[in-house]
Amino acid sequence: MEAVQDKIETVPARKIKASSRQVRMESVFRQTLVIIALLVVILVFGIMLTLIVESVPSFRALGIKYLWGRTWDPVNNLYGAYPFLLGTLLTSFLALIISIPFSFAVAVYLGEYNTKGWFSTSLRNIVDLIAAVPSVIYGFWGLLVLVPIVRNFEIKMGILPYGIGIFTASLVLAIMIIPYAAALGREMIRLVPSSLKEGAYSLGATRWEVIRSVILPYTKSGLFAGILLSLGRALGETMAVTMVIGNTSMLPHSIFAPGNTMASVIANEFTEADHTVYLSALIELGLVLFLVTVIINMVGKRIIKRFTNE
């Protein structure tokens, strides 16, 4: 009896020891995850705080006027972000409008029509590759290939033939952002339950009708999220844009005119900004870009929520 008692006690003791180690491991692992996640949050707030603190000299000197000021004059320490704010929004949204038909077409084709096989795989890989090419290469390609084409087009249209400008920048951006919406859209479309599609087919729906009345309604929040992702990419793109946009601080008077974006101005002028207010004005430009992104994301989230609630 005693021996049995002994056995009963020793076995659980060892097990308890083992499982307490497991529990400890478990909690250490969880804490590590929490710490790493918190670090990311701290980093984001740290960046925002840095931007705000470093913007103070510029804000003191220029006030809220900075946002709609139209002159960017480093010699006289007069800075207005309006032309660049406008340039950023114009190029990004124009690029988005140009890219949507392409990314949706790719998404529908790969998600619904041709999901398997060598052609599908290679198309998918090539579209993904678009996102992997460094942006400076798009810039070079834009400058050497696209600019002369746009210039010829402008000559035919009877516009001042700069070749570079907001329109060219939007074209380059449009190509760069196709894969983001396309990849997300493709995955979303593939997630549509086949019972829904088969139901529609069995009711006599054509393929087009299935896409329009089953797939698109089912996936619209996902497709919209893909668009937002593309837009985010377009808003912050620097190198490719700066090479083809013309980099002038004058207010663009048409989409063919040269302009500039906030990210491009920061990249261009940061290294040689030799006054406190100048440097600070550039950082404030970063803050404005940050806020624009936050606002667009918040609005986008609201829209997605409305879509999914329907």
Add this chain to the structure above:
Amino acid sequence: MIQITKNLRNHLLTFSALGLFGAIFSQASAQDEKTLLGAGSTFINPLFSKMFAEYNTKTGIQVNYQSIGSGGGILQLTNKTVDFGASDAPLNDEQTTKIGAPVLHIPMASGAVVLTYNLPGVTASLKLTPDVIADIFLGKITKWDDKRISSLNAGVTVPSFPILIVHRSDGSGTTNIFTNYLAKVSPEWGTKVGSGTAVNWPTGLGGKGSEGVSGLVKQTPGAVGYVELIYALQNKMLFAQVKNLKGKYIVPSLASVSAASNIKLPDDAKVFFTNSDAADGYPISGFTWVIIYKEQNYGGRSAKKAQNLLQLLWWNIHDGQQYATPLNYSPLSKGALGVAEKILRSATYGGKPILK
């Protein structure tokens, strides 16, 4: 997904923040007396790389030079993270206040800015006068066949293209020298635009870097832009002759740029010698300086280290100059060398001159 967008955005923004922190926190770790740290001008970097490599084999002194831009170099010197800064422009008033101690500007070599253009059918070097250049960049002369241009270039058929200005979009010493020249020769430019590493251009497009400017000029018939002489020589570009203060048309070359600085310079050499009155000097030229603290006993530096630094700079302006011409830099003129020697001799350690 939205979260990912947000994070992507933030990463991009971090770049700008990191740039700033990089400059502040990249402390000089090596306190080794045989290692000297420098930062600044990208323009002088190829020459410095060559000079410092030669100096290393000769003396064993290691010089670590980071070409982060003139403004960054001055900032690092202000934070005392480097032993010397290199700049294409002298310290401005704000930088002088911030650095808080007397500094020396030692000229190292000269550079020049040339006007390059794309005019189909024109292979000759155009002649331009200061007022014509200023009015072109002010947007007042808008056609290449304007009387004011064609009258200077008898015998050259200048086609009737609209003029498209191409300037640097990034802040740069090249822009500083060029706008400094324009402000000197045109009062209107001085009051309307002014001079600096980046200005509010009245007209035209911006290209990023010399390659951005020359790329746009090469592509666009009727375009005119400005690049460093070095860049134009290396890429065999066509550039204009400019009339100097003495009324001579000068072809920009290493010799004419050196000649431009052979004038009566102020004792601190802290001057843009654009629009120089040297008879054979090309007027759009400027120095690149090395900037050091006049009093070298700071931040626990040893006397030996200060001496190593001064000897390096002394070698730079003497033996080191032989590497300038092969790399398309204009060596210091005789006049500039004399001034530079005097400035180096004025550097002190604990109040005593370092160079004997």
